[in-house]
Amino acid sequence: MTALLETRALSKSFGALRATRDVSFRLEPGARHALIGPNGAGKTTFINLLTGVLTPSAGTVLFKGADITRVAQAERVKLGIARTFQINRLFRGLSVLDNVYMSIAERVGAAPNMLTPAGRRRDVIDEAMDLLTRLKLADIAHKTIPELPYGRQRLVELAITLGLKPEVLLLDEPAAGVPSAESHIILDAIDALPKSIGVLIIDHDMDLVFRFAQTITVLVRGAVFAEGTPKEIGANPDVRSVYLGQATHG
Amino acid sequence: MSTPANTGTATNAAPGVGLSAAARELAERHRLRWWEALPWLLAIGFYFAFPRYLGFGTEMLITILFAISLDLALGYAGIVTLGHAAFFGAGAYTVGMLAKHGIWTEPITGLLLAAAVAGLIGLASGLVLLRTTGLTLLMLTICTMGLLEESANMAAEYTGGFDGLDSLPIQPVFGVFEFDVLYSTTQYLYVLAVLVICFVFVRTLVYSPFGHSLTGIRENTLRMHAVGAPVRTRLVVCYTISAALAGIAGALWAQANAYVNLSVLGIDRAATVLIVLVLGGYGRLYGAFVGAVVYMVLAHFLSRLYPSAWQLGLGLMLVVIALFARGGVLGIGAALWHGRGKERGPS
Numbered sequence: 001m002t003a004l005l006e007t008r009a010l011s012k013s014f015g016a017l018r019a020t021r022d023v024s025f026r027l028e029p030g031a032r033h034a035l036i037g038p039n040g041a042g043k044t045t046f047i048n049l050l051t052g053v054l055t056p057s058a059g060t061v062l063f064k065g066a067d068i069t070r071v072a073q074a075e076r077v078k079l080g081i082a083r084t085f086q087i088n089r090l091f092r093g094l095s096v097l098d099n100v101y102m103s104i105a106e107r108v109g110a111a112p113n114m115l116t117p118a119g120r121r122r123d124v125i126d127e128a129m130d131l132l133t134r135l136k137l138a139d140i141a142h143k144t145i146p147e148l149p150y151g152r153q154r155l156v157e158l159a160i161t162l163g164l165k166p167e168v169l170l171l172d173e174p175a176a177g178v179p180s181a182e183s184h185i186i187l188d189a190i191d192a193l194p195k196s197i198g199v200l201i202i203d204h205d206m207d208l209v210f211r212f213a214q215t216i217t218v219l220v221r222g223a224v225f226a227e228g229t230p231k232e233i234g235a236n237p238d239v240r241s242v243y244l245g246q247a248t249h250g
Numbered sequence: 251m252s253t254p255a256n257t258g259t260a261t262n263a264a265p266g267v268g269l270s271a272a273a274r275e276l277a278e279r280h281r282l283r284w285w286e287a288l289p290w291l292l293a294i295g296f297y298f299a300f301p302r303y304l305g306f307g308t309e310m311l312i313t314i315l316f317a318i319s320l321d322l323a324l325g326y327a328g329i330v331t332l333g334h335a336a337f338f339g340a341g342a343y344t345v346g347m348l349a350k351h352g353i354w355t356e357p358i359t360g361l362l363l364a365a366a367v368a369g370l371i372g373l374a375s376g377l378v379l380l381r382t383t384g385l386t387l388l389m390l391t392i393c394t395m396g397l398l399e400e401s402a403n404m405a406a407e408y409t410g411g412f413d414g415l416d417s418l419p420i421q422p423v424f425g426v427f428e429f430d431v432l433y434s435t436t437q438y439l440y441v442l443a444v445l446v447i448c449f450v451f452v453r454t455l456v457y458s459p460f461g462h463s464l465t466g467i468r469e470n471t472l473r474m475h476a477v478g479a480p481v482r483t484r485l486v487v488c489y490t491i492s493a494a495l496a497g498i499a500g501a502l503w504a505q506a507n508a509y510v511n512l513s514v515l516g517i518d519r520a521a522t523v524l525i526v527l528v529l530g531g532y533g534r535l536y537g538a539f540v541g542a543v544v545y546m547v548l549a550h551f552l553s554r555l556y557p558s559a560w561q562l563g564l565g566l567m568l569v570v571i572a573l574f575a576r577g578g579v580l581g582i583g584a585a586l587w588h589g590r591g592k593e594r595g596p597s
Contacts, residue, residue: 051476077478089476091469097272102466103477105459111479114460117280121459125273141272164477 002065004029004198005050005081005168010059012045012222019045020056021222027168027198034213035202038242042222043202044086047170050200051083052076063168077106080167084174086202088157090145097141099156100128103163128163135159135189151182158189169193171201175208187212210234218242280457289539293442297435304434310546311441312503317526317538318452319495324524325533326456327488328468330384332520333391334496336375336398337368339515341497344368346510347408349418356421361444361501368497369490371398376489380482383471392517399515414511418504429508437506444502448495455491456535464488468533525568531578540579 003026012020019042027033037043048054050061052073060069063079071079091099104124105111119125132138135155145153158174174190175183190212193199203209209216209230216233218226226239233239296307316338323329341364348354354363379390402409409415422428427436455461467474467481474481504510513519522545530541545564552560575582 073475074478074480077476083476085473085476089470089473091466091473093469094465095272095276097276098462098465101276101462102474105462106477106479110459111463112460114455114458116459117454117457118459118462119277119279119457122277124459125276129273138272142275160473160477 001028003027003062004031004064005200006062006065007050008060008062010046010049010061011057012042012049012054013057019222020049022059023219023222023224025217025224027200029198030195031198031200031215032213033198033200033215033217034209035200035217035219036204036206036209037219037225040221041219043219044172045222046219047083047172047200047202050170051081077164080165081170082161082164082166082168083170084157084161084172086172086176088153090153090156090160092145095142095144096132096137096148096156096159097125097128099145100131100159100163101125103160104128104131107164131159131162134192135162136185151178151185154178155185155189158186162189162193167197169197169199171199171203173203173205174201175203175205183208286536289536290446297438297442301433301435304438306546306550308434308437308441308506309503310542311438311445312499312506313523313526313542313546314538315441315445315448315502316496316499316523317530317542318449318535319492319499320523320527321532321535321538322452322455322464322495323489323492324527325537326461326468327464327485328471329380329485329489329492330388331391332388332517332524333393333395334492334523335515335517335520336391336395337372337493337496338500338503338519338523339395339398339402340368340371340493341365341500342504342510342514343402343409343500344497345420345501345504346415346418349420349504350410350415351408352419355419357423357440357505360420360505361498364497364501365494366497368500369494372493372496373486373490376486376493380485380489392520395515395517395520399512402512402515410511412512414509416509418508418510420505420508429505431508434506441502441506444498448498452495453535460484460487465533525564527578529568529571529578531580534577534580534584537578537580544579 005027007023007025010020010023011018023046035043035046045054049056052071056069060067062068063081068076068079091102101118101124104127105121108124110121110124129138129141132141135158137152137155137159140148140152145156148156154174154177161169171190175186178186187208190199201209201212213230216228216230217224218233218239220242225242226233226236228236293311297304300307320334323331344364344367345360348360348363354360375394379387379394382390403411420429423436423440427440430436463474463479463484466479467484471481500514503514526541526545527537529544530537530539548564549560552563556563571578577584
């Protein structure tokens with residue numbers, strides 16, 4: 001079976017630093033996959049390679065079996081690979097609705113239109129409001145980003161990406177900085193995603209990872225250290241020593 | 251930059267919260283509002299009230315158009331430029347050279363030619379410049395303008411060099427309305443008409459999904475890449491349109507004055523239009539109008555009162571705006587408007 005997203009012997013060096021080493025990785029259709037690893041393990045670099053922000057030094061990236069190693073970021077988004085950011089990247093001066101309108105308009109091809117008002121695209125507005133309703137953001141849709149508490153901003157971050165209706169969703173620490181009282185909204189939103197989407201989540205929060213993932217890949221110093229079900233990873237003494245031990249304390 | 255993109259003021263929607271209010275605001279953002287008639291009523295009023303100042307008025311209208319062109323690039327798309335006079339000058343010299351050498355003297359088609367030339371220069375330079383951002387971009391825009399200015403200076407055979415070209419033979423508008431040397435009546439109405447057309451175009455553009463995506467690029471370029479927007483293409487298109495509009499403004503200037511000289515390409519003009527836009531409020535569509543009026547009226551009276559130090563007054567005002575009111579005069583107005591009782595609601 002063809003993987004949704006696959007890397008083969010993927011490497012990336014920054015000068016002498018080998019941030020990604022020989023990573024061969026598969027994300028299956030409908031997967032709920034987690035990527036964990038200590039700080040500096042190269043998790044975000046790996047995401048950047050998958051999304052086309054960075055070009056690998058060696059190796060290939062495949063989407064449904066097709067080589068996309070040289071495909072630019074925007075093109076990969078059109079293919080259906082979308083991500084959220086560890087640190088929010090929002091359209092701060094605009095309203096929540098405008099933020100979500102932005103990605104939906106790109107996806108449905110409304111954005112290049114210069115001659116009819118944005119407000120006439122009721123389909124885009126309605127879809128944006130539906131999405132915001134699902135994420136319980138509808139009542140603050142008119143507010144600008146700085147007016148929102150951090151947890152809500154984090155949801156907007158997710159909402160923009162969900163507006164792209166991705167087939168592959170890469171979540172870079174989706175709940176980072178969100179008070180635990182609110183993080184369930186984010187988890188619920190992830191749980192409610194269509195089953196066909198392949199989701200890769202990067203996080204430090206072990207509760208979240210173990211609740212969410214069917215497969216866990218552990219990255220250490222740029223290389224795959226271990227891979228398995230949560231049960232296997234949890235029982236793996238090597239993983240415990242390099243990672244889990246420290247993280248559960250932290 | 252965090253200027254609100256569209257300062258749509260209170261739609262008179264019921265202050266109902268939630269779902270429909272935000273959606274309705276977006277759906278109705280492009281609707282005309284009553285106060286949008288004001289600038290045009292004032293412009294027509296000016297024509298009748300100050301028949302002896304129509305030359306001044308014409309200059310003001312041209313400055314508004316030039317500032318609108320800059321607002322599209324700087325205010326909406328966040329393209330930091332200090333070289334926009336390059337396109338103003340390109341338009342002015344296109345009309346000037348064609349007329350002076352007897353090639354083309356019809357004014358309206360002249361505007362289109364000027365727009366095409368300025369747009370092409372915008373496209374060519376944009377393809378290179380817009381790979382950069384921030385200070386690098388700023389410097390490169392100044393360099394582009396400098397190159398054009400020096401070219402105009404050197405190619406004296408065609409451009410008149412330092413002296414420029416004067417007594418341009420421009421045909422009457424529609425073959426009927428002669429340009430009026432003494433009172434500028436024709437010029438004023440002609441420029442006003444062109445301004446209306448250009449403004450309607452820009453207004454349509456900024457409220458379109460394309461304009462919306464420009465504000466997205468301004469607010470977060472990296473995120474726009476991540477939602478799959480062809481960011482650089484959008485910026486180049488925006489810059490080209492902006493350049494063409496600036497070219498039309500320059501062409502109007504050359505036609506209205508029947509001369510063209512190096513001042514149309516200089517850093518002074520580029521800086522002035524930037525000051526006008528910042529004074530009025532950028533990214534606000536009407537900032538250009540307010541800024542041009544405030545700047546030119548102040549300059550007019552201050553230079554009478556203090557002939558040697560009038561720029562000091564403008565400078566101080568600019569400092570105050572930059573420090574305390576990033577939204578310009580229009581921003582202050584909007585804040586006062588919203589401050590009245592109403593929380594910053596879905597406006």
